[in-house]
Amino acid sequence: MGKEIWKAGNFVYPVPAVLVSCQDREGKKNLFTAAWTGTVCTNPPMAYISVRPERYSYRMIRETGAFVINLTTEAMARAVDFCGVKSGRDLDKWKETGLTAGTASVVEAPVVLESPVNVECAVTEVLELGSHHMFLALVKAIQVEDGLMDEKGRFCFEQAKPLAYSHGAYCGLTEAIGSFGYSIRKNSTKAKKKQKKSLRKRG
Numbered sequence: 569m570g571k572e573i574w575k576a577g578n579f580v581y582p583v584p585a586v587l588v589s590c591q592d593r594e595g596k597k598n599l600f601t602a603a604w605t606g607t608v609c610t611n612p613p614m615a616y617i618s619v620r621p622e623r624y625s626y627r628m629i630r631e632t633g634a635f636v637i638n639l640t641t642e643a644m645a646r647a648v649d650f651c652g653v654k655s656g657r658d659l660d661k662w663k664e665t666g667l668t669a670g671t672a673s674v675v676e677a678p679v680v681l682e683s684p685v686n687v688e689c690a691v692t693e694v695l696e697l698g699s700h701h702m703f704l705a706l707v708k709a710i711q712v713e714d715g716l717m718d719e720k721g722r723f724c725f726e727q728a729k730p731l732a733y734s735h736g737a738y739c740g741l742t743e744a745i746g747s748f749g750y751s752i753r754k755n756s757t758k759a760k761k762k763q764k765k766s767l768r769k770r771g
């Protein structure tokens with residue numbers, strides 16, 4: 569099995585394709601798609617988004633220091649793409665997509681009600697990296713859809729069919745392979761055998 573060497577670029581995939589919602593000081597609301605996003609610290613809980621300064625939303629986030637990361641689902645894929653190719657400068661993306669703006673519990677930004685998870689963020693620092701400026705933020709609150717809780721109080725996120733983005737394509741996640749720490753659990757023999765078999769096939 570050989571490897572090609574490519575020039576430097578961005579290739580950490582898959583990543584989530586999220587909807588970032590925000591508003592300006594006058595309360596005008598907007599949303600856009602972001603794939604350059606993630607968690608940067610467990611305690612305190614911190615997240616980031618990287619945004620090009622030319623985005624309509626950029627000024628809003630700088631003004632208020634607030635945004636919401638709304639996780640998306642397979643059912644939302646079309647709206648996610650639309651919000652990533654159209655600007656709030658030219659049209660009302662809430663109206664065009666049928667997505668609904670709800671109220672955040674802490675920060676000065678709307679949430680997307682159709683998203684199963686809304687992560688409310690308050691900006692702590694802006695790193696002007698280059699093409700993108702990175703908004704580092706503290707997570708102030710998380711809203712989760714109560715219909716996805718099971719009887720044991722577990723949040724069954726997989727049932728929402730989360731949406732990922734990988735090298736230009738929107739993808740669903742297939743069935744779960746294991747849960748956190750499964751590789752060292754005693755009853756993992758079956759899973760181990762399955763993994764070895766699939767690695768042998770690839771090799």
Ligand SMILES: Cc1cc2nc3c(=O)[nH]c(=O)nc-3n(C[C@H](O)[C@H](O)[C@H](O)COP(=O)(O)O)c2cc1C
Binds near residue numbers: 601625649
């Ligand atoms: C899948 C996908 C991922 C994107 N990720 C980002 C991102 O991480 N940062 C960014 O600045 N723009 C990103 N964009 C582009 C913006 O979403 C797009 O320019 C949008 O129109 C900006 O909206 P606005 O002008 O209303 O703020 C992405 C677009 C798509 C389709």
